Amino acid sequence: xxxxxxxxxxxxxxxxxxxxxxxxxxxxxxxxxxxxxxxxxxxxxxxxxxxxxxxxxxxxxxxxxxxxxxxxxxxxxxxxxxxxxxxxxxxxxxxxxxxxxxxxxxxxxxxxxxxxxxxxxxxxxxxxxxxxxxxxxxxxxxxxxxxxxxxxxxxxxxxxxxxxxxxxxxxxxxxxxxxxxxxxxxxxxxxxxxxxxxxxxxxxxxxxxxxxxxxxxxxxxxxxxxxxxxxxxxxxxxxxxxxxxxxxxxxxxxxxxxxxxx
Amino acid sequence: xxxxxxxxxxxxxxxxxxxxxxxxxxxxxxxxxxxxxxxxxxxxxxxxxxxxxxxxxxxxxxxxxxxxxxxxxxxxxxxxxxxxxxxxxxxxxxxxxxxxxxxxxxxxxxxxxxxxxxxxxxxxxxxxxxxxxxxxxxxxxxxxxxxxxxxxxxxxxxxxxxxxxxxxxxxxxxxxxxxxxxxxxxxxxxxxxxxxxxxxxxxxxxxxxxxxxxxxxxxxxxxxxxxxxxxxxxxxxxxxxxxxxxxxxxxxxxxxxxxxxxxxxxxx
Numbered sequence: 001x002x003x004x005x006x007x008x009x010x011x012x013x014x015x016x017x018x019x020x021x022x023x024x025x026x027x028x029x030x031x032x033x034x035x036x037x038x039x040x041x042x043x044x045x046x047x048x049x050x051x052x053x054x055x056x057x058x059x060x061x062x063x064x065x066x067x068x069x070x071x072x073x074x075x076x077x078x079x080x081x082x083x084x085x086x087x088x089x090x091x092x093x094x095x096x097x098x099x100x101x102x103x104x105x106x107x108x109x110x111x112x113x114x115x116x117x118x119x120x121x122x123x124x125x126x127x128x129x130x131x132x133x134x135x136x137x138x139x140x141x142x143x144x145x146x147x148x149x150x151x152x153x154x155x156x157x158x159x160x161x162x163x164x165x166x167x168x169x170x171x172x173x174x175x176x177x178x179x180x181x182x183x184x185x186x187x188x189x190x191x192x193x194x195x196x197x198x199x200x201x202x203x204x205x206x207x208x209x210x211x212x213x214x215x216x217x218x219x220x221x222x223x224x225x226x227x228x229x230x231x232x233x234x235x236x237x238x239x240x241x242x243x244x245x246x247x248x249x250x251x252x253x254x255x256x257x258x259x260x261x262x
Numbered sequence: 263x264x265x266x267x268x269x270x271x272x273x274x275x276x277x278x279x280x281x282x283x284x285x286x287x288x289x290x291x292x293x294x295x296x297x298x299x300x301x302x303x304x305x306x307x308x309x310x311x312x313x314x315x316x317x318x319x320x321x322x323x324x325x326x327x328x329x330x331x332x333x334x335x336x337x338x339x340x341x342x343x344x345x346x347x348x349x350x351x352x353x354x355x356x357x358x359x360x361x362x363x364x365x366x367x368x369x370x371x372x373x374x375x376x377x378x379x380x381x382x383x384x385x386x387x388x389x390x391x392x393x394x395x396x397x398x399x400x401x402x403x404x405x406x407x408x409x410x411x412x413x414x415x416x417x418x419x420x421x422x423x424x425x426x427x428x429x430x431x432x433x434x435x436x437x438x439x440x441x442x443x444x445x446x447x448x449x450x451x452x453x454x455x456x457x458x459x460x461x462x463x464x465x466x467x468x469x470x471x472x473x474x475x476x477x478x479x480x481x482x483x484x485x486x487x488x489x490x491x492x493x494x495x496x497x498x499x500x501x502x503x504x505x506x507x508x509x510x511x512x513x514x515x516x517x518x519x520x521x522x523x524x525x526x527x528x529x530x
Contacts, residue, residue, distance in 0.1 A: 042316050190305045
């Protein structure tokens with residue numbers, strides 16, 4: 001465990017070396033959220049609410065989901081690059097689990113972005129437009145838990161696709177397609193409240209709403225009591241399922257590794 | 263001039279051939295680009311199923327607005343792929359190679375590489391959107407509108423090509439220009455498909471006067487569609503839209519000529 005924490009810490013510290021990146025990261029997040037809010041301001045027009053959803057709720061949804069999607073982004077070509085240039089062989093010899101090491105490093109850099117990209121962006125956006133307060137202190141706390149679970153869901157989805165590099169020439173195309181599906185169905189660009197019912201029903205059976213939308217709902221207090229517990233459980237369930245699938249691909253794939261020379 | 267054109271065609275052929283080495287991967291990547299770019303379109307379509315229109319623009323008018331963005335970009339990546347990735351080129355020292363050849367620098371940069379995958383992905387989407395929307399937005403296609411439209415496309419290519427040249431010229435002053443491009447080109451391009459009238463004044467001015475995306479699609483579309491939100495801007499803008507590209511390009515060219523003198527190799 002110590003080793004993984006060190007991996008995470010190292011990635012976290014690495015990022016401090018680029019202050020310009022931090023500034024741009026904040027600007028990027030703020031700009032994206034502001035633009036999406038402008039679009040919905042125009043869509044709402046004079047209406048104070050649509051289907052019981054107020055504009056502030058939409059703005060809150062965008063701030064959380066778009067902001068976090070910036071935090072949650074990491075190098076998705078990592079495994080493929082390691083495999084292509086053969087350095088994966090050195091990695092496999094190390095006495096640490098390669099998967100968990102990848103996760104630890106990604107968590108390290110995401111932690112940095114959470115503190116130095118997301119938090120400042122939240123402050124700026126709160127000045128610009130009205131953002132809903134959390135329903136209660138507990139809902140903020142539970143949301144934090146849910147965000148972490150959401151991160152794992154997204155990470156595992158990416159990991160599964162990354163392992164396909166053992167079979168196909170380049171995972172880039174499939175990775176892009178995966179991200180298209182995630183972007184549309186997870187509610188970052190289109191709040192799930194406004195998704196057509198038929199599509200919404202399908203999304204309920206996918207892991208995508210477990211990434212950002214469950215945390216948003218918890219924050220706004222849209223789910224409480226039993227329903228809230230169920231939402232958190234659904235996140236855990238998806239983590240379990242995706243972990244199992246990822247493990248399956250990883251075990252099969254790693255057997256195919258043949259490194260020539262060094 | 264003829265010689266340069268021959269080189270350009272030869273280079274385009276080579277770009278295509280080198281991609282065809284990995285046929286399955288190229289097809290997959292083209293689909294990927296197509297769907298990545300279509301994300302925004304799918305989102306708008308789904309959103310407008312709920313809200314009907316945005317600031318008076320219905321779904322077909324929105325598709326028309328976006329089609330101009332994709333069509334122009336597909337031409338740009340054939341011509342300006344090297345200038346798009348220019349800071350990378352400088353870092354790797356590949357730019358030095360061009361200095362040794364007996365041709366103009368910009369000519370070489372423009373004719374050298376083509377991003378075939380992006381051109382196909384964006385181009386297909388642009389044509390698809392145009393076909394879907396052009397008959398349904400109430401434009402009477404006659405000689406003058408067609409000429410205007412073609413002019414707007416050329417101008418749109420020159421505007422964005424000019425922006426790439428200016429950003430590339432910045433590379434002679436600053437080591438890293440990636441984040442500058444990220445904010446002022448890529449990020450803005452994501453939203454340039456929306457009618458600019460929905461944004462606040464700051465962003466509007468940015469899109470009209472600084473990085474003039476508004477002249478790539480919004481004003482040309484206004485000439486053809488005449489939506490009520492045009493009242494917020496001088497009518498002159500829709501008439502000058504097909505010419506703004508030449509103006510931007512001239513500035514960019516001047517700035518490039520001025521800046522390229524400062525170039526010092528990063529060495530290798």
